Amino acid sequence: MTTGHANDTARAEAFKQHIAAGGKVEASDWMPGEYRHALIRFIEMHANSELMGVLPEREWIMRAPTLRRKLALTAKVQDEVGHAQLLYRLAEDLGKPRAQMMDDLLAGRTKFHNVFHYPTQSWADVGVIAWLVDAAAILSQKALLGTSYAPYARTMQRICWEESFHIKHGYDIVVTLAGGTAAQRALLQDALNRWWGPLMQMHGPPTPPEHDRDLTLWRIKTRGNEDLRRDFIATYVPRVWELGLALPDPALRRADNGSWEYSPPDWAELRTVVGNHGPRSAERLAFRRLNYEQGAWVRETMAGEQARTQTCGI
Amino acid sequence: MAAEPTVYEVFRREKPGAPMTHAGSVGAPSPDLALIYAREIFGRRGESDALWIAPRSAFQLLDDQDILRPVLDRSHRTVEGYRMRDKREQLLSQLETKR
Amino acid sequence: MALETPPATQERDHTRAALAELLLALADDEFVTGYANSEWTGIAPILEEDIAFSSLAQDELGHARLFYELLAELRGGAVSPDEIAYDRPPEGFRNAQLAERPRGDWAYSVSRQFLYDTADYVRLECLLGSRYTPLAQAAASVIREERYHLLHAHTWLARLAAGDTARERQHAAFTALWPDALGLFEPLPGEAALVESGIQPAPSAALCQRWLEQIEPMLRQLGLPWPFAQRAAGWEPLLAPHYGGRAGRHSREFAQLYDTITSVRRLEPGAQW
Numbered sequence: 001m002t003t004g005h006a007n008d009t010a011r012a013e014a015f016k017q018h019i020a021a022g023g024k025v026e027a028s029d030w031m032p033g034e035y036r037h038a039l040i041r042f043i044e045m046h047a048n049s050e051l052m053g054v055l056p057e058r059e060w061i062m063r064a065p066t067l068r069r070k071l072a073l074t075a076k077v078q079d080e081v082g083h084a085q086l087l088y089r090l091a092e093d094l095g096k097p098r099a100q101m102m103d104d105l106l107a108g109r110t111k112f113h114n115v116f117h118y119p120t121q122s123w124a125d126v127g128v129i130a131w132l133v134d135a136a137a138i139l140s141q142k143a144l145l146g147t148s149y150a151p152y153a154r155t156m157q158r159i160c161w162e163e164s165f166h167i168k169h170g171y172d173i174v175v176t177l178a179g180g181t182a183a184q185r186a187l188l189q190d191a192l193n194r195w196w197g198p199l200m201q202m203h204g205p206p207t208p209p210e211h212d213r214d215l216t217l218w219r220i221k222t223r224g225n226e227d228l229r230r231d232f233i234a235t236y237v238p239r240v241w242e243l244g245l246a247l248p249d250p251a252l253r254r255a256d257n258g259s260w261e262y263s264p265p266d267w268a269e270l271r272t273v274v275g276n277h278g279p280r281s282a283e284r285l286a287f288r289r290l291n292y293e294q295g296a297w298v299r300e301t302m303a304g305e306q307a308r309t310q311t312c313g314i
Numbered sequence: 315m316a317a318e319p320t321v322y323e324v325f326r327r328e329k330p331g332a333p334m335t336h337a338g339s340v341g342a343p344s345p346d347l348a349l350i351y352a353r354e355i356f357g358r359r360g361e362s363d364a365l366w367i368a369p370r371s372a373f374q375l376l377d378d379q380d381i382l383r384p385v386l387d388r389s390h391r392t393v394e395g396y397r398m399r400d401k402r403e404q405l406l407s408q409l410e411t412k413r
Numbered sequence: 414m415a416l417e418t419p420p421a422t423q424e425r426d427h428t429r430a431a432l433a434e435l436l437l438a439l440a441d442d443e444f445v446t447g448y449a450n451s452e453w454t455g456i457a458p459i460l461e462e463d464i465a466f467s468s469l470a471q472d473e474l475g476h477a478r479l480f481y482e483l484l485a486e487l488r489g490g491a492v493s494p495d496e497i498a499y500d501r502p503p504e505g506f507r508n509a510q511l512a513e514r515p516r517g518d519w520a521y522s523v524s525r526q527f528l529y530d531t532a533d534y535v536r537l538e539c540l541l542g543s544r545y546t547p548l549a550q551a552a553a554s555v556i557r558e559e560r561y562h563l564l565h566a567h568t569w570l571a572r573l574a575a576g577d578t579a580r581e582r583q584h585a586a587f588t589a590l591w592p593d594a595l596g597l598f599e600p601l602p603g604e605a606a607l608v609e610s611g612i613q614p615a616p617s618a619a620l621c622q623r624w625l626e627q628i629e630p631m632l633r634q635l636g637l638p639w640p641f642a643q644r645a646a647g648w649e650p651l652l653a654p655h656y657g658g659r660a661g662r663h664s665r666e667f668a669q670l671y672d673t674i675t676s677v678r679r680l681e682p683g684a685q686w
Contacts, residue, residue, distance in 0.1 A: 026377075028375060028377060051460075054454075054455035055455060058454060058455040058456070060677075061451050061452070061454055062448060062451070062452060062670075062673045062674060063673055063674065063676050063677045064677070065499070065677040065678040065686035066495045066499070066678075066686050067474060067477070067478045067481070067494060067495055067498060068495075069686060070448075070451075070474060071471055071474055071475065071478075074451045074454055074467055074470060074471050074474070075467075075471060077454050077455055077467070078358075078454055078463075078464055078467040078468070078471070080455075081454070081455055081460060081463045081464050081467070082354070082355060082358075082464050084460060085340075085355060085460050085461060085464065086338060086355070088460070089321075089338065089339055089340070089341065092318075092321075092341065093321075093339075097318055098318070098319075098341070098460075099318075123677045123680075123686070154338075155338070158338070162359075173686075176685055176686060179685075180681070180684050180685055180686075181681050181684050183680070183681055184681060184684060287456075288456075291456040291458075294458070294518065295457065295458025295459070295519060296458075297458075297578045297579065297582070298458035298459065298462075298519050298579070299458055299459060300576075300578070301572070301573065301575070301576030301578065301579040302319075302343035302344070302347075302459070302572070303319075303343060304576055305343060305344065305572065305575050305576060306319065306320065306343040306344065308575075340461060341461075342461065344572070346568050347461075347568060347572070350461075350465055350564065350565060350568060351461040351464075351465065353561070354461060354464040354465045354468060355461070355464065358464070358468050
């Protein structure tokens with residue numbers, strides 16, 4: 001909103017009150033430009049994360065060791081592309097074309113989640129990602145079911161429903177490896193050691209609510225970062241420990257009052273990684289860019305045909 | 315890209331006899347691909363019994379509350395507009411007195 | 414074996430071996446095609462297409478599993494479908510070489526999908542009449558899923574033919590694909606026994622003709638390469654088909670693919686995954 005029109009100011013005020021009172025917004029409703037931009041930024045990063053999140057697991061699609069694992073992993077990665085589609089459509093309807101979102105992602109102008117900047121080194125990573133990264137992600141995603149933007153809430157309902165098998169697929173791999181040979185257990189422990197740090201950083205630093213406008217002003221999300229992390233730890237640490245596995249944080253323990261203590265996550269690492277300077281940031285973006293460029297002729301063909309049929313009035 | 319893909323709205327029926335509900339939308343460069351993409355996005359798990367797919371531009375939008383929810387009383391066309399219990403009891407007691 | 418009339422022992426062993434080869438060829442075609450196509454998951458030119466192509470790959474792997482299960486039953490259940498699929502040397506595979514080529518560009522992949530799925534449909538239609546009941550039943554299930562594959566294949570065939578660059582690439586793809594595609598109809602060792610016993614109701618050569626008759630009008634209408642001459646007996650290829658897959662001979666590319674596919678499993682042979 002740059003007009004500064006008195007009418008718009010009043011409208012924006014009424015809009016904020018509507019949101020504060022728990023009101024919902026539809027795509028066709030009037031909304032302040034600031035809200036629209038906040039939505040696009042938030043949803044676009046979510047979509048980018050789904051799209052980039054495909055790459056680490058995709059590396060194992062060709063190496064999946066049984067027919068069932070092969071089918072499940074392919075279906076899971078496919079679902080993530082499907083979620084990217086659903087989310088990009090939301091952002092498109094808010095006014096940002098898909099091609100521009102792809103350009104911004106590939107040029108590093110927009111971001112994606114920290115966990116997708118790391119390498120995958122063994123089949124155990126596939127299990128740990130599908131179980132724990134997805135579990136952490138689903139906590140954030142469930143917190144979006146109550147978002148003020150109604151189309152986003154409906155999409156999240158669908159996404160959460162679709163994701164339900166992903167975590168089980170991951171847990172199944174983890175439990176199988178945990179009960180497997182010494183070498184398999186070692187692969188699993190090594191994967192956990194590497195993924196725990198990024199997992200602890202995943203929900204982001206604890207931000208004071210007054211600085212988190214997405215949370216307090218626009219109600220795009222409904223839970224704070226630290227709250228989500230604590231929930232994750234409380235649910236999943238006992239489940240990891242019961243499998244006889246260790247987590248690489250000596251401070252990690254449940255206090256007598258039931259709350260969890262843990263070492264502060266490495267926020268400097270998080271900033272570096274999401275700034276596209278993570279261990280695989282450059283490779284993943286380059287791979288995405290390469291494939292996007294190689295497919296350009298297909299998109300041009302389709303766009304050309306669409307233009308042709310439209311001028312024929314079909 | 316020269317042209318943005320056309321947006322198609324997709325409706326789905328979960329099982330025979332169920333109502334069609336809005337599922338979401340797909341962008342596609344042609345109607346035949348819109349059909350395939352709708353199947354993929356909203357039916358690849360066997361969660362849909364039927365899909366309806368139409369260009370968004372084919373829909374007319376009506377969400378004007380003044381037109382859809384007139385402000386003045388329309389209680390004559392709702393069940394709640396007829397509170398019969400008290401009225402009936404009043405009549406019955408009148409008849410009782412007369413008898 | 415659920416054959417209606419059990420043949421004499423020696424003959425039966427021969428037929429049984431031929432049946433095992435047929436099941437393996439069916440399963441391996443789907444397995445290797447499924448692996449090759451699944452590589453597009455996450456990187457297709459259009460997001461939506463990525464999802465569609467992945468669905469096709471998953472269907473194919475599902476079909477492979479079904480055929481491996483039939484084979485496992487035929488072998489008395491001592492070996493699992495996973496063991497059959499993954500724990501063989503590369504020369505144990507019976508897929509046509511068409512399936513094992515790298516995915517190439519999008520035109521190559523969707524053109525291969527067209528040729529493979531139209532051919533597969535003809536083969537499955539024939540097997541609906543198989544006298545080996547489990548196979549006829551499996552074909553009846555699989556063929557229903559193939560209808561969507563045909564829809565996808567036909568849609569892309571027409572789409573690509575409509576654009577200039579796309580058309581050039583499509584031409585190049587068909588030119589490269591023809592010898593491999595004809596390899597799908599390489600007769601199996603023991604095919605005579607299969608046809609005679611009614612396990613495979615028609616010989617591969619007849620199926621190949623049926624397939625060519627079905628796709629010829631479409632391909633010629635779109636002006637795509639058609640390297641065949643019409644003879645009294647049907648379409649005669651003007652190039653040498655790439656045979657060998659049904660006998661376990663594969664390309665160098667397959668050695669790489671095989672290495673990748675089995676890499677995790679070979680880490681701990683015999684372990685649960």
